[in-house]
Amino acid sequence: MTIFSCSTCAIEHADSPSPPESCAICSDERQFLPKSGQSWTTRDELESHGYHLVVAELEPDLYSVTTEPELGIGQRGLLVRTPHGNVLFEPPGFIDEAGARRIQELGGIAAIASSHPHLTGSSIQYSHRFGRVPVYVARTDREWIRRPDEVIRLWEGEIELLPGLVMYQCGGHFAGSSVLHWPAGHAGKGVLLTGDTIAVGADRQSANSMRSYVNNIPLPERAIQRILDTVLPLGFDRLYSGFGELPADAHAIVERSLRRYVSWVRGDQPE
Template identity: 35%
Template structure:
């Protein structure tokens, strides 16, 4: 069922369509990522599934107080360690936001018990992982931003759909929105006019966790070109992200990692964080600073 022997980059978790793989992973050998000091290394689904010592498996956990939202992540952590999130639409369809590297028969069966997957949409190339495997396992399309097409290390045009729209409406209450910034085609995911699911263009930071008052000057979100290499986005790019989400309705913001959510007033807190970061760069005048809800 699975393409067990295709190479997977051990650092970013992206599966490649050809073997042998390149000398280094292009996704990692890029200013936004990194190749470890120990050098490039590779794995495969066969190695991950057969690893008797680590016994990789996927946790599928209902998000608290959200019966139609599930978090899916691998234990122990593989590569970047992101989660995928399964949400149900008003029409009863299941959409998977983002993707993870590990997949096995047990995962497929448990997801099918929840109704399967009708479509997959992925935020940016660092999370492309084994998207073709997931699409084939559930016989569903995988939607990726056309602006980032060259970063898909395994292509399957029978499964993948590279869309050019700024907003991709997947159901009555679900749309993926291109915000750019981290990558030109970076996406966020709006659901039920209440939830915004984000990844690396809008990133929840640790000071954003927990429902309590913060001291003035505390950010809850950040906006980075590179997280491991600590390269911030410029103010114009941050403004572009805000422009892309400012007319969306949402109160809660969910990160690409388990347990990270900002609520309530998630939209206001994104705006406040964006302004604080632009000010911290030394700007006293910039259009971002003039933005209001």
């Protein structure tokens, strides 16, 4: 039996003697398959090609966990350290022993979570490596679980992963799309980890939310409003998405950007 990962999104699939016929994640309208079509890889194959984990400090008690070379969608995993244990948010689709030892030096992992199905990576492999810690998946996204396992914990609405780290379900990109609030981050000014629930604009002065970023599918006003209603009561000055960050004034930027989105969807803006 082998753990196969989709070469396009790097999400692990259930142990099997041969690769699945297709990756449901990449076949969905929110994602894509390359012109070359569906292909698969394994941890051993990736390691033989030189892939390795890189763990780097972003700010006190927050570390990025990434692969070099870039793998799959290329998200940046985030390790949040707390006095009550560490949360790994959106692990990459690869793990090696050197990287795992570095994570262990930082206190290991007590819980694993992701903002939505696209960024679950090798969650189960990470869980098993660090003592079969719980992997939290929004209940409304359970159909997208590619590697079922007893460590998975379904949740909905709001959940405290560890004291001081709370997940909030926003919806939008996926029905279960969520954010992780870390009030102690950024020297107590508050940090929001958003994955693709709220993305950072290329200008680094804006934010956005879409049903599909790569295929340009927008969200309706009601979905954007739900995201606003969920995150605006939270205190945060800095935001880390799966691919970028807003280092300051993130709360104001998110509110301004998403209200601008609503205004355009309504047709309030001149053409």
